[in-house]
Amino acid sequence: MLLGASLPTLQIPDVPLPLYDDALLCADTAEAFEEASHRAVSLVGEKFATVSAPTTGPTPQQMADRINHVNLRSPLGTMDQSFNELNDLYVKDAVYFHDTKYAAHLNCPVAIPAVVAENFVTTINTSMDTFDQSAGATLIERKLISFTAELIGFDPQNADGIFTSGGTQSNLQAMLIARNTATAKLEGSLPERLAKLRIYCSEDAHFSIRNAAMLLGLGYEAAVAIPTDAQHRMDAQALRNRLSQDVNEGLVPMAISATSGTTDFGAIDPLVQLREIASEVGAWFHVDAAYGCGLLVSNRHRHRLDGIEQADSVTVDYHKSFFQPIGSSALIVRASSSFESIAHYAEYLNPAAEAAETPNQVSKSLQTTRRFDALKLWVTLRTLGASRLGEMFDQVIALAEDAQQEVAMRAQLHLVADVQLSTLVFSFEDPEHPLELAEHNALANQIRQRLYSSGEAMIAATTVAGKRLLKLTLLNPNTTLADISEILDAICRIGTEILAERTTGDK
Ligand SMILES: Cc1ncc(COP(=O)(O)O)c(C=O)c1O
CATH class of the missing domain: 3.90.1150.170 (Aspartate Aminotransferase, domain 1)
Incomplete structure (x- = not known):
């Protein structure tokens, strides 16, 4: 069920695709849209069936030489010509993650139900910010959040979450909630409070945690890199030592961010110990399981995540170990009240007065207009199962x-x-x-x-x-x-x- 070289190809019709006078998707153009989509699927299917290497190895210069020649002011006029050009500029020299000799970054081959679901996402073009732009989509996303919360071991009645563009955004949002939680407990001017805050993660943690510290106005140095053991897991004793030193200096532990599956070594930090330490110092406990989240659905290895159920927030990247197309990620929080500190209400969109009866996801998101990425996971789970x-x-x-x-x-x-x-x-x-x-x-x-x-x-x-x-x-x-x-x-x-x-x- 993964999209791979064995995908059967569709027959390409022998008629040129027209240039539509009215190129917008609507009732009149639905048939033409279908035809063009078949053509696109045929081309990409044919490519998948014939790929025999992860890359053709183009250099940036070779690609620039081709792409720089395109005059965007001069359209080609037909979809066929666009597809031909696209093939030359992109498809034939793209990097194919499904090829079995691709072993570079954290990219997975994608599940066919998810890829097919993408048609609905883009075509219907639902926006997830409010119920009046999404209807069932909002409830589908909510059910998936609940399902993931249950996999983590949170009480789904109390937990909540939101789909995001990726682990970077999920981590940023977790740190934002942690920052707001910490500043609410401190006194003094905002700059004074922010200056005291520290985030503790291992030296192998993903750079998005450090970036989050910068973006949240804490400065890069606020993310403290704790040494790791021989297996690249955060050294809990080293964390304790650093915490007592920092607390003595008047600094405030805002968050401990554990990683479940570090980018390089796949190391899983000692979650149970780190949770205990976080509780002792009153810090938010976040688990970045962007890579390791696949363990949540593993019968054989689920125990490796023991302790994750005690987290305050968890990052899951379905587009890494749930075989989903990019982007598909979520931030899940143990207590739905965690979102209160970032909730925002706009009169034109999600008035506070309607908040109780209308499920508007925008108040929990860093984005306003947002894709219905959750549908890909939904169709995958309904077709294949977790x-x-x-x-x-x-x-x-x-x-x-x-x-x-x-x-x-x-x-x-x-x-x-x-x-x-x-x-x-x-x-x-x-x-x-x-x-x-x-x-x-x-x-x-x-x-x-x-x-x-x-x-x-x-x-x-x-x-x-x-x-x-x-x-x-x-x-x-x-x-x-x-x-x-x-x-x-x-x-x-x-x-x-x-x-x-x-x-x-x-x-
Ligand atoms: C552990 C970890 N966290 C976060 C991220 C960032 O995720 P994304 O690339 O989806 O933004 C990565 C990316 O590789 C990662 O390995």
Whole structure:
């Protein structure tokens, strides 16, 4: 049910699609719209059926040379011509996350029901801000929020939440609520209160937490990076030490943000311990489960999130481990009253007087006009069910665990931490060619770049303690151990080639 290379293609009709005199979607153009949509689906279906590499490896310059030539003041006149041009500018050289050699960033192949649901989202073009623009859509979103709250272990009668564009926005909103909660308890002018606030997260936490501190007027330094243990989980004792130091200095712990599935290592911070600490210091306890949220629907690994039910707020990115198309994320809060501090009422849109009887989501959102992204998840759950999504996430976790052996079998590759979710982070170091750190780092970047240019595979890279490392992020249940083995072989082959070129001075 994931969109992949086996998707059957539709027949492309042999008639040119017209340029509509009235190009707006309405009763008169519904048929023409359907025809054009079939054509678009055929083209993309055909592409999916024939993709055999994650990328063609274009450079930014090559793409710019093509795209810069387009004159936006001079329309092509037919949909066919637009599609042809689009194929050349984008489709044929796009990055295909469903390809089994794509192992770079936290992107998943997408569930077919979700992709198909997108037609309804964009065509009907519901806006989620108020009930009078959304009708059933609002209640569908609310039911999904309730369902997610239940998966987390919150009391769904008391919990609430809102769909957002992604984990960055969900984290920002969580920190906004935490900031308002903290400032309400303090005295003094607003700048004085803000200056005291601190957010504690691990040094491996996503940068959106630090950015949130800046955006909320606290300054980047207000996000305190706590050291991690060998498995890249936040060190609870180090947190305690830092908290007592900061509290002694008059600072106020506004929030502890735990990560359940760090971006690089998939590490899950010790939620139960961190909750306890947050309660001791009166801080908001947020869990960024943007990546690890797939565990919520896993029968095998759900226990890894134990403690999440004690959070004040949770970020879930369905567009990572629920196999949803971008964007699909939510912020879920344990107590619906948490939204009170950010509620806003506009006379033209959601007057306060109507708040009690009309379900207007805008008062809980950072956005006004907002897509009905929730529908994609809804159709996925109604078609496939949550357990199927959990099984798919289990599959990628098992694959990553098995892939550790594949790394260990290669003398040039060195895993830097045990696999915790579905990423593998390792270095390429040839025992026969010891390198200085700067040379090592340059080599890692070259390997990744050359792999990309070849189109053979796509991998990511990250830096830990100044050392550039290679990273595989596995989110594709269709990927096999043989695929991983081929990717690792390609890395070793390219690394060896580059070292040989350096030695012979070829390059
Ligand atoms: C742990 C974590 N939190 C938050 C984010 C940000 O999510 P998004 O890219 O959906 O904004 C990411 C992105 O990779 C992440 O890994």
